[in-house]
Each structure stands twice: as C-alpha cells, then as structure tokens.
Amino acid sequence: MDIGYINGRYIGLNELAVPIEERGHQFGDGIYEVIRVYNGKTFMLNEHLERLIKSGNAIKLQIEHSIDDFRKLIHDAIAKSGEKDCCVYLQITRGISARNHLFPNVPVSISLTVKQIVPLQKSIRVNGAAAILHEDERWSNCYIKSLNLLPNVLARQTAYEQGCFEAILVRNGMITEGTSSNVFMVKQGKLYTAPLSRHILAGITRMAVKKICKQVSVDFIKQSFSKEELLQADEVFITNTTSEIVPIVTVEGQTIGAGRPGEVTTKLYHKLQQFVADCKE
Secondary structure: OOEEEEOOEEEOOOOOOOOOOEHHHHHOOEEEEEEEEEOOEEEOHHHHHHHHHHHHHHOOOOOOOOHHHHHHHHHHHHHHHOOOOEEEEEEEEOOEOOOOOOOOOOOOEEEEEEEEOOOOOHHHHHHOEEEEEEEOOOOOOOOOOEOOOHHHHHHHHHHHHOOOOEEEEEEOOEEEEEOOOEEEEEEOOEEEEOOOOOOOOOOHHHHHHHHHHHHOOOOEEEOOOEHHHHHOOOEEEEEEOOOEEEEEEEEOOEEOOOOOOOHHHHHHHHHHHHHHHHHEO
16 A cells, blocks of 8 residues: 655655645755665665765755665565555655754654556557657756756646657756656667766666666767757657656657667667566665
C-alpha cells in the first residue's frame, strides 16, 4: 500500500501532517530525491543518497543523519508498505519555525512517501514521444535537487497543453536538460549529452547510461549542443528515475531521424534493464 512518513511516524497519505510554519511549505527551503524500487529492491540507492547530501550541503542544511540512517529508513518504509515495484520520495526541509528568512535553530524535517510505480505507457515505449523546446527559466544552481520547481512545472504544463511528453530546456541557444530529465542525442552512432555544470542535474539514470555505454561500445560524449543540432540528430532520448529511457521522436513538431525509437536508444534501454537486474540493493 502507499504510505507516508514524517519526522518519526508513519501516516496515511491523506492525513494532515505539515504545520503551516514549515519551511518547505513556506519557502521551498529543502531538497529531495526519488528512488526507484524494483521487486522490493532499491536501484542505485547510494548514488541517490550521496546526491542528497551534496544538495543539502549546497544549501547549508544541518543534516545530522548519516547515509546509513537514510538507507535504513528507506528500506524499513519499503518493507512496511509491502510494495514491490514502487518509488520512494524522500524530502528534507530546514524544519518547523516561525516564518523568517534567516535560518532557524531547529531540527530538519524529514518526510517520505512510498507509492506504487505508474509504468510508462507502452505506446510511448514502442512508438516514442513528442517534446517541445522551452526557454530555461530556472535559477543558476540546477545541480541542487531543491524543492523550487515552479519553472519546471510551468514548462512541463506548457508541453502537456501542446500534447507533448516533455519540455526540453534551452539556455543561450544550447540544450541543458528537460523539466525532469536529462537529454541525449545520437549522431553517427555516438551519444552526446550536456556536460555537468551548475545548470545540469547529475541524473542517476544518466550515470547508469554512461556505465552501460562502455558495455555496448557506444561513445558517451559530454559536449554541449544547440537546439539546431538537436533537431538534426539521428536519435533523441531523455532519462529519469521513474521513466528510465524515453525515446523522443518529434521535437517542436519536427521528426527526429526516422521518426521512431532508434537503434542506439533501443539497445541502451534493453541494456539498462539488465543493469537494473544486476545493481539492485
């Protein structure tokens, strides 16, 4: 069953739990991670938790819990839920205190949910998805997985209203990433993605793709590319924790390559399934 947790107690998802003066609620003052669970086992949990701590350090969160503490909390929550194929959403905020921009001297607030995974539509997996291009209006520190996602939400809604799966973000004419995904293009059999920077989140599935590229002899090239180059790519796909690898076959209504999931995209997706089976904790 889907369950929730906040500051030491398990709750139902519809139970009232967050005080009005909670800094995540009032300021978006916090960080989060989404961890995929396959058959009751977490995928690349260490990488998720290391990124969580990195994000916390970047916004000066005083987190007293260790990675092992969070690992135990996550495994306990999964076991309590009884879910096998699910996602864990873990959130840490600066805590509960009277509204003031200055940091309060209070403990952080920790919450999570365990929810059954909603699988990607089979038609998208088989036929590919559409995307739009959208100006990257986010702040300068996108490597931090913070709660401040309003620009992402607005761009994703714009894509949805145009019948598209994702909005691919553009900053100064160059592709950065999607609203909740990393973006890749294939050209002449080589895989390209934007190098990590303040404007790019170090995606966990991006890490997995980098590893499996070595196994299938595909060049993984960290190089910026323009929106014009993206539209001329042989293949385009996006990655994230919940959807894994999603082929993008049209961008701004323009067909990418042959207009169907390409050979490299398909090869990497199937190899990712093997990688998932080998790397679960």
